[in-house]
Structures are given as structure tokens and as C-alpha cells.
Amino acid sequence: MAGESPDPIHQFNIVPLVGDGPLAFTNSALFMAITTAVIIGFLLLATSSRTLVPSRLQSLAELGYEFVAKTVRDSAGNEGMKFFPFVFSLFMFILVSNMIGLIPYTFTVASHLIVTFALAMSVFLTVIIYGFIKNGSHFLKLFVPSGIPGYILPLVVLIEIISFFSRPISLSVRLFANMLAGHITLKVFAGFVTMLSGALGAVGLLVGILPLLLAVAITGLELLVAFLQAYVFTILTCIYLNDAIHPGH
């Protein structure tokens, strides 16, 4: 009678694998390591032959390179290319960890707010530090749009400041919430299948086709979301970096 009960939250548990204490090597750390290893392995393998006419793997690596490079150039101009390694690493890390997270029994690194918040803060701090180093106090012009009448300027400045400081929050929560919600949804629908078959037997198996189909469809959607969130994070990073390079709108 009792099917395996779906616990949509269980997949987000953090379990120490090696060592103990706060800095133990956990499943989260393991999947960060796998993500990093996959990216580095893929790129080094893809670029090992360096042929003029690319192999499939090299073509894929070039596709990623040109895609991110174009995103950076379009949003932050050629000066933004000095942040290209950073942006590229962010994009690849989020994309690959999201994709790996879609494999059953894996752990999704970006489903923990602290991880996405750390990534967002690295962007935010880069923007602030580089903005002040490059532009000095001129960077503060970011908060003072030109061509605004004096009497509403304080209000506009206040809004600009609030929107600026909410950036790391929105950047991190967007990615985190998408990953979390997607994986919970998947787990719940997949859980229906086992619960229906467990509770109702053959009839349950038959009815369970519906949530199974849904789970398959949502898996497809999650693939899209996994890429899209990596892209959104990347392009917003570029836009924020553009503010650091060219303040004053």
C-alpha cells in the first residue's frame, strides 16, 4: 500500500561526505567540484587540437566562447572584455551546475540561496570596486540620472540607490528560486507516479501516466530554464559591469 512518499525538499539536503564540521566536504561541494571539473575538462579537451576547421567538441567550445563574448561586447562594450574570464566562468558554472542538477540523484548547487548570493555578491562587489577605481567619485553619478528636474531628483536618486542595492538580491533570488521551484515541481510530479502506482496498483499505474508525461514535459522546460537562468545571470552581470565602466547612464 505505501508507495515511496515524495519529499520534494529532501533533494536539497546537504550531507557531509568527507570530514565533519562546518567546512566538511559535502554533496554540495562535490557537485561544485564536478561542475568545475566538467567545464575545465571539456574546454581543455575541446581546445587541445586547435584545428582551423573545428571538431565537434571544439565547435561547441567556440560556440560558448563567442556566445558569451558577444553578450559581453553587446552589453558592456569592448572595455567589458577585461571581465570576460569572470563572466564566462559565471555563465559556465551556472549553466553546467544547473544541467548536472537535472540528472536524477544529483544535487543542484544553485538551489541554495547562499551560493547564488555569493555569486551575485561577487558581481556586485566587482562593480562597486572597479567602478570606484576607474571613475572615482564620478561613479556616484550612476545614481543621478541627467535631465531630471531638481524637485524630483531626490526621489529619483533614492529609487536608483534602492534599485542598485537590490541588484544582488534580485540576481541571486531569481536563480535560486527558479532552480528550487523547478526541482520541487519535478519531484512532486515524479512522486505522484510512484504514489499512484503504490496506492492504486494497476489502475494507479495507468493514471500515473499523466503525471509522468507532465514530469517529462517539465524536464524539458527545466532544461530551458537551466540555460535561460545562466544566460539571464550573465547578461545582467554584463549590464551591471557596464554601469561600472560607463556610469552616468
Place this chain on the structure above:
Amino acid sequence: MFDKIGPTSLYVLSQDDPHAPLLHLAAATDTHGSPETHATTEAHGGAEGHKGPFPPFDSSNFAGQLFWLAIFFGVLLIVMAKVALPRLKNIVEGRAERIASDLAEANRLKKETDDAIAAYEKTLGDARAEGHRIAAETHEKVAREADEHRKGLEADLNAKLEASEAQISATKSAALGNVRGIAVDAAGAIVERLTGRPAAGPDIERAVDASLAN
């Protein structure tokens, strides 16, 4: 079973606050209390007892995740910046340069070809013009020579004609001169026969001249 799970799960899907699904699930298990949901409760209880309310918000995990994220993302960043991206950049930009240089070479060769064609056509045009010029010159020369030849012939003929005319008139006047002498002689003889005595020479000559003039 489906009815029990349905609303709960829908609530999970629609939740924005990640805290809420768990609370609601717990509430659902309390109200239904069937064996299946007890299992859920136990699973939750285990997770909650071990890890706190909700894993993504469990602050005891924060330090570890930040630590390992810094290490692995740092490694990723360094390898990307120092090895992978320079390699990719070489490949991509090397190809772009290669294509650009090949295009430039192709353009250069095309220009050379165009120049060669232009030179050829110029030579051809020059040759054609030279040919025309020579032909015109020859034509003119031949025409001039023919003209000269013709003029020479005409002059020659004219001279001959004039000479002939002079000869004719000389012969004519000589003949006419002979006619006068004969006429004078004949007239003298006629007069002598008719009159029986020779007529005076000057009279006869005058009379012959007068009749010749008529």
C-alpha cells in the same frame, strides 16, 4: 490518495516563499494522518531534526558552501583566465585573422588580375590604334602616289597634245603657205593664158590674198 496530495502539491507549486510548502505539508499530514503521510512526516522529521527547517536556508551550511564555492569557482576562474580562454581566443581570433588575410590575399590577386586585364586591353587598344594609323598612312601614301602619277601622266599627255597641236598648226600653216604659192602660180598662168601676157606679180599676189582671206 490523489485527492489528498493534489491540493497540497498545488500549494507547493504556487508558493513563492520556500518556507511555506514545508509548513503546509506538515499541516496536511496532521489533518489526514494516514500511514502514507505519516511516512512523509517522518521523513520531514528526520530532515528537520538533522538539518533544521529548510536546507537552503539552514545557516549552518553557509560557511561550508561559501568555502568550497570560493575554492572551486576560484579554480575555475583561474583556469579559464590563464589557460582555456586564451586558447579559445587564439583559435577563434586566429581563424578570424586567417580568414581576413586570405581575403586580403584574394583581393590582392583579384586586383592583379584586373590590372593585367587592363594592361592587356590597353595594349590591344594601342595595337589597334597603331594598325589604324598605319593603314591610314599607307592609304594616304598610296593615294598621293597615285595622284602624282596621274598628274605626271596628265602633264605628259597635255605636253604631247600641245606639241601635236603646234605641229598640226605648223603643218597647216605650211600647207596654207604652199596653197598660196600654188594659187599665185595658177592665177598667173590662168591670167597669162587668158590675156596672152604675164600679169604683174604683186597684183596677182594681192588678189590671191584677198580671195584667201574670204
